[in-house]
Every structure is written in C-alpha cells, then in structure tokens.
Amino acid sequence: MFARHFIDSWDFAHKGKELRGEIPVAEMPRLADMLISTDGQVSYVLRGYQDKDGNPMLELSLDGLCQLRCQRCLQRMDYPVRLVSRLMLADTQPENELSEDEYDSVPADPHQDVSALVEEEILLSLPFAPKHEPGACQAATEGLLQSDGNPFTVLRSLKNK
Ligand SMILES: [Zn+2]
Numbered sequence: 001m002f003a004r005h006f007i008d009s010w011d012f013a014h015k016g017k018e019l020r021g022e023i024p025v026a027e028m029p030r031l032a033d034m035l036i037s038t039d040g041q042v043s044y045v046l047r048g049y050q051d052k053d054g055n056p057m058l059e060l061s062l063d064g065l066c067q068l069r070c071q072r073c074l075q076r077m078d079y080p081v082r083l084v085s086r087l088m089l090a091d092t093q094p095e096n097e098l099s100e101d102e103y104d105s106v107p108a109d110p111h112q113d114v115s116a117l118v119e120e121e122i123l124l125s126l127p128f129a130p131k132h133e134p135g136a137c138q139a140a141t142e143g144l145l146q147s148d149g150n151p152f153t154v155l156r157s158l159k160n161k
Contacts, residue, residue, distance in 0.1 A: 013056030
C-alpha cells in the first residue's frame with residue numbers, strides 16, 4: 001500500500017536530510033490525466049542541502065517511465081522520466097528580480113507532500129505534443145504501406161476518383 005510522505009521542507013534542507021521511495025503513477029492524478037495508462041511507477045531521491053550562498057535547496061532525482069499518447073498515431077509511447085531538479089526554497093513568495101533563472105523556487109512548506117513535488121516536476125518535463133520518432137511512429141508506417149511507396153500509384157488512384 002502506498003503511503004504519502006510529507007516533509008518539513010525548510011528543516012529537510014537545513015539538516016541535509018535524504019528520502020527515497022517510489023510513487024505509483026496512479027497516485028499522481030494530474031499526471032495520470034496526461035497519460036494513456038497509469039501503469040508503472042517513478043523512483044525518486046529527494047536530498048536537502050544548502051548551496052554555496054547558504055540557500056536552502058532541494059534536489060529531486062527521478063527515474064521511471066510514463067506512457068504518453070503519440071499525437072500523430074494516437075498509440076502508446078514510452079517516455080522515460082530521468083531528471084534531476086534543483087529547487088530553491090523561498091520563505092516568501094519569490095520576487096521577480098531575485099530570480100536569476102538558475103533554479104526554480106518553491107515556497108517552503110512545513111507539510112510538503114513529496115508526491116505533489118514529484119508530480120509537478122514530471123508535469124513540467126513532459127513534452128507539449130509528444131510524438132514518436134519518425135521511424136517508430138505507426139502513422140508514418142501506415143501511410144507508406146497504403147501508397148506502396150510509388151507516387152504513380154497514388155496519382156492513378158486520384159485520377160480514377
Ligand atoms: Zn506515433
């Protein structure tokens with residue numbers, strides 16, 4: 001049975017804590033909405049630390065597989081989730097001029113849901129319009145088969161219509 005983990009993110013970063021686990025894709029509803037199947041799970045390692053300027057940071061490493069729907073052929077497409085995100089904890093809402101785009105920042109939360117953090121990072125990483133590689137896509141292959149690769153056959157069938 002899957003149990004949600006909650007951390008005090010400020011404390012987690014300052015004490016350099018580490019947490020690892022696995023989250024079933026089915027437990028991440030916003031992510032599951034984007035997928036063709038909720039099979040599978042994502043492993044995570046969450047590490048707290050302070051950067052060279054003493055800012056409290058979270059480093060989230062993810063490893064797993066999601067099953068997206070290819071926007072061209074509408075078939076299943078395996079999408080490996082392999083990413084490392086570094087998030088700076090902010091004690092207040094981040095100010096625009098403070099951000100140097102080096103890190104994303106998240107508000108510190110004494111009751112941070114780890115799955116929500118993992119889900120958010122995966123959502124941010126997903127391609128906007130996922131498509132198979134041209135050679136691997138069902139739609140492209142079927143198109144070739146129908147016209148048998150000969151442009152004259154296509155022309156002839158158009159004339160006869
Ligand atoms: Zn495809």
